[in-house]
Amino acid sequence: xxxxxxxxxxxxxxxxxxxxxxxxxxxxxxxxxxxxxxxxxxxxxxxxxxxxxxxxxxxxxxxxxxxxxxxxxxxxxxxxxxxxxxxxxxxxxxxxxxxxxxxxxxxxxxxxxxxxxxxxxxxxxxxxxxxxxxxxxxxxxxxxxxxxxxxxxxxxxxxxxxxxxxxxxxxxxxxxxxxxxxxxxxxxxxxxxxxxxxxxxxxxxxxxxxxxxxxxxxxxxxxxxxxxxxxxxxxxxxxxxxxxxxxxxxxxxxxxxxxxxxxxxxxxxxxxxxxxxxxxxxxxxxxxxxxxxxxxxxxxxxxxxxxxxxxxxxxxxxxxxxxxxxxxxxxxxxxxxxxxxxxxxxxxxxxxxxxxxxxxxxxxxxxxxxxxxxxxxxxxxxxxxxxxxxxxxxxxxxxxxxxxxxxxxxxxxxxxxxxxxxxxxxxxxxxxxxxxxxxxxxxxxxxxxxxxxxxxxxxxxxxxxxxxxxxxxxxxxxxxxxxxxxxxxxxxxxxxxxxxxxxxxxxxxxxxxxxxxxxxxxxxxxxx
Amino acid sequence: xxxxxxxxxxxxxxxxxxxxxxxxxxxxxxxxxxxxxxxxxxxxxxxxxxxxxxxxxxxxxxxxxxxxxxxxxxxxxxxxxxxxxxxxxxxxxxxxxxxxxxxxxxxxxxxxxxxxxxxxxxxxxxxxxxxxxxxxxxxxxxxxxxxxxxxxxxxxxxxxxxxxxxxxxxxxxxxxxxxxxxxxxxxxxxxxxxxxxxxxxxxxxxxxxxxxxxxxxxxxxxxxxxxxxxxxxxxxxxxxxxxxxxxxxxxxx
Numbered sequence: 101x102x103x104x105x106x107x108x109x110x111x112x113x114x115x116x117x118x119x120x121x122x123x124x125x126x127x128x129x130x131x132x133x134x135x136x137x138x139x140x141x142x143x144x145x146x147x148x149x150x151x152x153x154x155x156x157x158x159x160x161x162x163x164x165x166x167x168x169x170x171x172x173x174x175x176x177x178x179x180x181x182x183x184x185x186x187x188x189x190x191x192x193x194x195x196x197x198x199x200x201x202x203x204x205x206x207x208x209x210x211x212x213x214x215x216x217x218x219x220x221x222x223x224x225x226x227x228x229x230x231x232x233x234x235x236x237x238x239x240x241x242x243x244x245x246x247x248x249x250x251x252x253x254x255x256x257x258x259x260x261x262x263x264x265x266x267x268x269x270x271x272x273x274x275x276x277x278x279x280x281x282x283x284x285x286x287x288x289x290x291x292x293x294x295x296x297x298x299x300x301x302x303x304x305x306x307x308x309x310x311x312x313x314x315x316x317x318x319x320x321x322x323x324x325x326x327x328x329x330x331x332x333x334x335x336x337x338x339x340x341x342x343x344x345x346x347x348x349x350x351x352x353x354x355x356x357x358x359x360x361x362x363x364x365x366x367x368x369x370x371x372x373x374x375x376x377x378x379x380x381x382x383x384x385x386x387x388x389x390x391x392x393x394x395x396x397x398x399x400x401x402x403x404x405x406x407x408x409x410x411x412x413x414x415x416x417x418x419x420x421x422x423x424x425x426x427x428x429x430x431x432x433x434x435x436x437x438x439x440x441x442x443x444x445x446x447x448x449x450x451x452x453x454x455x456x457x458x459x460x461x462x463x464x465x466x467x468x469x470x471x472x473x474x475x476x477x478x479x480x481x482x483x484x485x486x487x488x489x490x491x492x493x494x495x496x497x498x499x500x501x502x503x504x505x506x507x508x509x510x511x512x513x514x515x516x517x518x519x520x521x522x523x524x525x526x527x528x529x530x531x532x533x534x535x536x537x538x539x540x541x542x543x544x545x546x547x548x549x550x551x552x553x554x555x556x557x558x559x560x561x562x563x564x565x566x567x568x569x570x571x572x573x574x575x576x577x578x579x580x581x582x583x584x585x586x587x588x589x590x591x592x593x594x595x596x597x598x599x600x601x602x603x604x605x606x607x608x609x610x611x612x613x614x615x616x617x618x619x620x621x622x623x624x625x626x627x628x
Numbered sequence: 629x630x631x632x633x634x635x636x637x638x639x640x641x642x643x644x645x646x647x648x649x650x651x652x653x654x655x656x657x658x659x660x661x662x663x664x665x666x667x668x669x670x671x672x673x674x675x676x677x678x679x680x681x682x683x684x685x686x687x688x689x690x691x692x693x694x695x696x697x698x699x700x701x702x703x704x705x706x707x708x709x710x711x712x713x714x715x716x717x718x719x720x721x722x723x724x725x726x727x728x729x730x731x732x733x734x735x736x737x738x739x740x741x742x743x744x745x746x747x748x749x750x751x752x753x754x755x756x757x758x759x760x761x762x763x764x765x766x767x768x769x770x771x772x773x774x775x776x777x778x779x780x781x782x783x784x785x786x787x788x789x790x791x792x793x794x795x796x797x798x799x800x801x802x803x804x805x806x807x808x809x810x811x812x813x814x815x816x817x818x819x820x821x822x823x824x825x826x827x828x829x830x831x832x833x834x835x836x837x838x839x840x841x842x843x844x845x846x847x848x849x850x851x852x853x854x855x856x857x858x859x860x861x862x863x864x865x866x867x868x869x870x871x872x873x874x875x876x877x878x879x880x881x
Contacts, residue, residue, distance in 0.1 A: 374660075380820075447698070461820050466820065470819050470820070471818055471823060473662060474641065474660075474662030475641065475642035476641055476642055
């Protein structure tokens with residue numbers, strides 16, 4: 101798992117053609133080859149030219165925001181703005197001068213309406229825990245943080261439907277609904293910081309995906325503010341509603357390219373009383389796959405997580421995480437698997453899990469394993485898995501890839517990259533095996549073009565050849581915006597462009613020569 | 629030598645405890661129950677002593693309803709050799725108090741005849757911290773409470789205790805009673821091979837009557853209530869406001 105793209109909400113759409121020409125590309129061969137435009141690592145974003153079509157912030161703008169939001173919600177203090185300008189990995193950094201903290205949908209609407217008329221670029225921000233540079237400005241965009249919109253609006257006890265504002269922190273929502281006997285349908289390592297609005301805008305996956313599915317299934321309603329300030333009220337709490345297009349789905353996972361999510365209604369599953377966690381080791385990747393299949397067959401109704409990590413991940417976690425104990429210290433194994441079951445009957449579930457694991461051990465699928473006897477042991481197992489991302493950042497530089505690949509091929513790319521990178525870095529493979537989602541991390545002391553050249557574009561081309569996705573759950577952000585064509589056909593990208601265009605009304609009056617409707621690319625919306 | 633370890637099934641350490649609506653106790657229905665963390669440390673210490681060759685057998689004992697067998701299975705899966713389950717169905721209004729528990733454990737100890745009894749220093753549900761001391765008193769054995777280090781040396785046990793200002797080292801003649809503190813060790817996990825082995829280990833069931841122990845208590849729980857809720861804080865806008873509050877509301881200046 102990883103700190104998930106949680107924050108990248110909306111960026112206003114911007115002109116595109118100028119961008120492409122500035123880089124010497126013509127839109128026509130977009131979507132066919134890689135353009136080598138991949139070096140925006142580590143604060144190297146400045147070479148993305150600021151689009152002159154956007155205005156520069158002036159003191160009148162600031163005065164206007166102060167009238168609309170009040171003094172305390174308009175932040176110009178350098179230190180506070182500096183924090184919002186950089187992502188948590190320290191990889192992407194903007195130079196915004198202004199941070200706005202709206203407290204209501206009306207305020208968000210006023211901000212966007214004003215920015216639209218003034219042609220000021222904005223970047224919405226949630227918990228700023230994203231991994232692809234989608235939550236921070238590229239240049240001097242106005243940052244709209246939704247942290248001030250953190251009220252829970254209502255909870256339907258019978259149906260388990262939570263309605264809340266976008267700036268609610270996931271962990272707070274989790275403890276709120278748990279007190280009512282329900283759980284959030286998603287859980288991820290960044291839960292203590294990430295906002296639900298960011299989760300929705302990036303369609304965050306996470307640890308409960310295998311059981312409860314994606315946010316496309318769990319979000320029942322949304323309130324969204326469009327780029328021109330229009331408030332789109334789709335905040336219904338109905339399970340079934342077949343009246344016309346289900347527009348909310350466009351906003352789930354669109355990374356803010358179509359609007360700012362301000363409120364959401366979410367279906368929360370009932371909290372089940374019995375959770376069991378096992379931490380296992382396997383001798384080879386084939387055993388992990390067989391174990392997954394066996395778990396689906398034998399534990400199907402109670403499996404709530406099936407995570408895998410290779411030996412390198414465990415070594416790194418033990419080295420860099422404080423107070424973490426290796427659950428299987430006896431001897432090093434090649435692969436480790438964490439299985440969690442959630443059900444309604446403690447003794448039944450435990451007996452079922454134990455019987456399954458003992459059988460798997462006899463069949464040779466599992467080399468060794470431990471079953472948590474209490475919640476703190478279970479948390480320790482999870483801490484190893486969830487701490488990998490945190491540990492990898494401590495090494496210095498980390499190149500993160502979040503790929504969807506057919507399960508049987510999933511580990512091949514890790515081995516390929518390992519041989520390409522050689523001694524220059526450590527290659528980690530882990531992820532949500534049950535979802536066919538690999539997190540491929542390459543860690544090294546510092547960022548270097550030499551390492552990057554060994555990884556990109558190879559990793560994208562390889563994934564594309566397997567008909568995989570280059571972004572399973574992190575989103576495109578700034579990091580992978582240019583890479584969309586590895587996973588989507590040019591026709592699909594074109595259609596996205598035509599969906600996006602009408603949402604940005606000012607462009608129509610501003611001149612057709614600035615509009616490039618054939619692309620749907622997040623960073624380009626933010627490009628100034 | 630044999631080591632007897634007492635283990636207790638309690639509401640899991642990580643569960644947020646709720647008081648029952650009738651105020652007779654805390655809610656245990658549909659709540660995750662686990663081995664008391666200090667008892668886990670006691671089991672671990674006994675196993676380490678056995679592995680170091682200082683003991684030949686580790687026997688786990690518990691007192692409680694049928695489900696308490698799960699806790700014994702955990703002890704067996706960690707590596708205990710066998711277990712004794714003293715069956716007792718709890719009555720919320722008349723909980724089993726430390727004196728009754730100590731009397732039962734004394735009876736078990738007299739039957740098993742161990743060289744050492746190890747208990748957790750307290751259970752996290754009632755926080756009594758009395759059973760080990762009472763057991764030592766009833767058996768008339770020496771006691772080493774709050775142990776942070778245990779060394780067995782033939783007929784003696786050397787116990788280090790974390791006390792105010794340093795470490796106290798005491799030497800006990802065996803047989804003795806030791807209660808464990810948090811830093812004594814880090815308990816191991818139950819591995820699959822050991823869970824498998826534990827399934828064939830013996831849990832002997834007895835009742836307090838079998839042991840001729842009178843567990844009637846002369847104490848009654850009147851009421852269990854939640855601590856008062858903390859009032860929400862306020863955010864002040866200036867230092868002057870803070871000074872004003874400290875002077876005129878809190879009266880600390």
